Amino acid sequence: MCLEDKLEFIFLLPIFLPLLTSIFLFLNKKLFNELVTNFFTLNGALLSFAIASYSFVALALNKFKAVNIELFQWISNPDISIGFTLDGLSGIMLVLVTGLSFVIQLFSTSYMEQDENHSNYFVYFNFFVFSMLLLVMSSNFLVMFFGWELVGLSSYLLISFWSKKPEAAKAGNKAFVINRVGDFGFLIGLMIILDTYNTFDFYEILHNSTGVSESTITAISLFLLLGAFGKSAQFPLFSWLPDAMEGPTPASALIHAATMVTAGVFMLVRISPILQHSKLASLLIIIFGLITALLAAFSAINQYDIKKVLAYSTISQLGFMFIAIGSGAYVAAIFHLVTHAFFKALLFLGAGAVIHSMHHEQDIRKMGQLRKRMPTTAAMMGIGTLAISGIPPLAGFWSKDEILASVFANGGIYYIFWALTLGAAFLTAFYMGRHWLLIFEKDNGFDHSDVIEAPKAMTRPLLLLGIFSVFIGFINTPFFHGLEKVLHVTLQNVEVTHLPEGITLVVLAVLSIGAGFTGLIIAFLLFGIELHKRIDLQKFKLEYPINLIKDLSLNVLYLNKFGNLFFISGMKNLSRKVAVVVDGMLIDGSVNFVSTAFNKTSKITSTTQTGMVRNYVVYFGLFLLLLIALFIATPLVPR
Amino acid sequence: MLEVTTDWYLTLAAMLFAIGFMGMMIRKNALIMFMCIELMLNAVNLTFISASKHFGQIDGQVFVFFVLVVAAAEVVVGLAIIVSIFRKQSSASVDVLNVSRG
């Protein structure tokens, strides 16, 4: 029996189950109480995850040969159809999204308890999962674009979920508008693709394309890259992600940490067969990835909002993934995507648990010494912190080390990139250490005796994710290339950067571990035992630089203000001028001129329309006589 | 001896038409204007019948028949309109009616 037959339609189920759940819950919003809603949404998610896992196992038994389904053909020429594909890449994403969706929904049932829009939350949540699966499972760019846009929509709905808060509504708008900038690029990229290849199908475009000039490929890659920058919050389109933290924390965990923001990375890996031909695009990706990784990591070191630290950390980690793509290490990018999804979801859910227990207090300066109050959360957050810092043998170490090694393996100018990436890794360890210490260890002089551990429905998902954060790294180590085997069909024509061998790899690994440990130790010295208070700083005259760094970090290098000043105000001024000069005087003027001209001439001519019958008779007679005169002047029949 | 040819009839019809048209222009009473219209229609009828004789065809006379019927219908409707106008403003002058002024 052929496994493909079995797989044919079964992997469509996990895609459309969330949609069905969403519609079902929406229709029965008034009817269901919280318990029934939870029942349906959790079971739907679990079923979806189970089928997804089954599909993945079947795919693995079939040696990851891609399975394509074309639901129907929309237009025959150019070839545009609605279809889905299951291969190694989309299989990983399928399992990841459905699995995390289940865990996070489990957490949400407790976190969103007694919210007035409880069922709406799950409607949006399931709709988001559907959109994300549509994005990752698509077999052509059109379906991917549908998913791409729907993901933006549902993300908007979830960010501004508490729309009564003006900040939340504003943040939703900001996210949507900035995403539109990226989507605009994506759309142009799609148009060029359709013009060049006359189809949207991935397989046709990625594997059967010969004789397409490099400049066209570069143009396609750059426009698609703009879309990826918007969706994955890369510099300069990153400022929506920290603001998006106004949404419910579990939604942030799924959307703004684990899945949606990785859509850009996913898409770039998907188009890697053509992306690898464009040197310029690859260089731009790694440069922007570096800028993002460093900038976001720097911004994270002096944030005080528990979720904003994690948001900047997410941006920084996405920068790492872009660095990996830019250096040709597509497997490493996906690997980091997977590990990051687990430990960042863990961190976000931990933060959610803390926020829940602290009665929606998000300022970490008002926390501290929570370790004894919330031991499980503290332990799991600690695992997440170690994992993201790159401490072996936790998940983050393997993926981050692979990225660093891949960058190093390219040689040349990439040695500088490697050093900068290492710096970003160091900063990551530092700010995550600070984050954990400020919440759970440091005495900030607040009394937290009333704080109790989060309910079991919250700690259980944390435990689950904690276990994964420890062990998920073993799917792809230098000793066992599991992920590479999964992706080898998807990336069959792609030249993936190979890791250096032997002693180089060990040295690189030691250096990356060193960076992680150093960051953590410095964080411990500063925020754990507060070294700077024991020694006299005055004699080093360090106050000014430290304050400068703090200030710059808190304000994200004043990029937002610069952006406001330069783009928003400048644009406002410009558009005001355009409105006055072009619109007001030129366009309105010409329109008004036409209308007044018509008005005046019609006023003049309308005086002939007296309404008097006898006047009309006179006109009639006049023109009748003129007609007769015309007949006399030009006889109809020649004599 | 003067022979009466078709020219004479046509001239008579033209004069009749011109008189009717002048009446249309100078009279204000809607009723008189209607009579002028009748004059003009009759001028046309006269043309038809003289042409019928000139060409030896009966169709001209048939067409006069049609014109007669249309004229009758027009008079019926027109007079009804005049009556209802008169009810409203107790005058048959058309100069008061300028609702269709531009």
Place this chain on the structure above:
Amino acid sequence: MVEALLFFAPASLIIIGALIVIFARNPVHNAMGLVMTLVSLAIIYITLNATFVAMVQMLVYAGAVMTLFLFVIMMIGVDKKEQSTDSIKGQTFLVSGVFLILISLLAYVAVSSDFTWDLWFPPVEYDVEGTPQLIAGVLFTDWILPFEIISILLIVATAAAIALAYDIKKRSSNA
């Protein structure tokens, strides 16, 4: 000689009647002028061998239509004098303009054609007598479709006249 008399006597009556129609002040006089014109026209029709049309002219026009006119005149009254001065600004000027153009056109045509009227076709030698048989023979064969359409028009006109003249306010207040 008789032939000329039979043309010029009714022709002058027609012109006089038409002038009465447009110049008389009393509506009844106008109506009588019109009757004079129509009856004289009927005489002309007879001399043109259109006997049936002449009869219909007498019956329908001079009889029925004129009776209708007189009814309406009686209804709306004859005592109201029409304003002798024109109330529309520039109407007199326009009318005289039209009149002048008409006269000049006629003069031009008359002078340029040397006072002869070329009809292009000579008159036929035989006479066609417009008897009821002959007219009916053509009317009910070649002209049957216009005939039917005319009948519809008459019904519509009748209904329209009733609808227009029916005074709803007065009726409903009476009832």
